[in-house]
Amino acid sequence: MPKPNFLEKIALFAIKHKVQAWFNLEKSLVQIDNYIVSSDLSPAKTWPNPDKFTQGGEIPFSFENISVIGKYLKSSIKNGEYSIKSALKHGIMPKTTITDEALEDIKEYAKSIGIDKIGFTKIPTKFIFKERAIQYDNAMVLIMEMDKESISKAPSIDTFRTVFQTYDALGIAANKLCAYMQEKGFGAQASHPLGGLVLYPPLAQKAGLGWLGKHGLLITPEFGARQRISAIFTNISNLPFTDNMDHEWIGGFCDSCNKCIRTCPPHAILDKPIIHESLRKTHIDRSKCLPYFVENKGCSVCLKDCVFSSHNYYKLKGSFEKNKVLDSNMSIIA
Numbered sequence: 001m002p003k004p005n006f007l008e009k010i011a012l013f014a015i016k017h018k019v020q021a022w023f024n025l026e027k028s029l030v031q032i033d034n035y036i037v038s039s040d041l042s043p044a045k046t047w048p049n050p051d052k053f054t055q056g057g058e059i060p061f062s063f064e065n066i067s068v069i070g071k072y073l074k075s076s077i078k079n080g081e082y083s084i085k086s087a088l089k090h091g092i093m094p095k096t097t098i099t100d101e102a103l104e105d106i107k108e109y110a111k112s113i114g115i116d117k118i119g120f121t122k123i124p125t126k127f128i129f130k131e132r133a134i135q136y137d138n139a140m141v142l143i144m145e146m147d148k149e150s151i152s153k154a155p156s157i158d159t160f161r162t163v164f165q166t167y168d169a170l171g172i173a174a175n176k177l178c179a180y181m182q183e184k185g186f187g188a189q190a191s192h193p194l195g196g197l198v199l200y201p202p203l204a205q206k207a208g209l210g211w212l213g214k215h216g217l218l219i220t221p222e223f224g225a226r227q228r229i230s231a232i233f234t235n236i237s238n239l240p241f242t243d244n245m246d247h248e249w250i251g252g253f254c255d256s257c258n259k260c261i262r263t264c265p266p267h268a269i270l271d272k273p274i275i276h277e278s279l280r281k282t283h284i285d286r287s288k289c290l291p292y293f294v295e296n297k298g299c300s301v302c303l304k305d306c307v308f309s310s311h312n313y314y315k316l317k318g319s320f321e322k323n324k325v326l327d328s329n330m331s332i333i334a
């Protein structure tokens, strides 16, 4: 991994302190009465890790890259801090149920500010990061598409810009939606997509929005692996939870595909999953992914190369299910 030069070290030092201040604010939430904390099975928040910034690890922060994504990163830090402070300021809110009409209004507003899809689910404490806490355990999971053309150029500065641009845009939209809900009298706490308070991909899977691919990213019918995820936690107790297993077939599809395993440049995607202490399964070997990620503008090759990023979800599902029927008929004949 290349070491940052002197000026890059100064820039990294400044970013490190800003991110650390944001994360310290997040950590302070565990001290607040009635906030919901993590469980023994919760993961630690490992990315982005400010302790590693000044060593040049974790984030591709060369001057060239900082000049491209700097404004989005600055805005993300500002909006990440704002989301915490706003929830603290509003405290307990009176309304805890919503009418169909009011929910439709919230969904319409979300759409008007660029949120592409929403799912609703209850948050298991095992999805809350260690040393973090949330105000309510009803989640509105938010998805925003990333630009197809820029992602198709991965790894490139265009792709890198799009990823951070989407983190920032979704963070701003989540804060706006949260403020809209608070104005209507509901309790709401936004969680920024860059890191956040909970592990988003399994939360989005639980909300029935898609399924996790072998590359660890959420795959949805609308955008394949091309989206960022965020959430709003709310006291609305009668949300129409969207939990379903409709996308579970993707797990079987991945087992017959393995394209991302073949095309990941540093071979960081493993066929056999790694089981973390938290019992969470992943196919990503971070010790191989991160150095390549840092040296190659955030990489994203697995995102670009995922079959779902270039093929229609329903066509893939149709042919996968047809082949499954053929295979089972063949095994009966054999």
Ligand code: SF4
Binding pocket: 215, 263, 264, 265, 266, 267, 268, 269, 284, 288, 289, 290, 292, 293, 298, 299, 300, 301, 302, 303
């Ligand atoms: S980001 Fe790049 S290095 Fe990391 S898993 Fe994906 S393809 Fe591999």
Ligand code: SF4
Binding pocket: 213, 214, 215, 253, 254, 255, 257, 258, 259, 260, 261, 305, 306, 307, 308
């Ligand atoms: S490339 Fe294939 S194996 Fe990898 S996540 Fe996408 S569908 Fe699954």
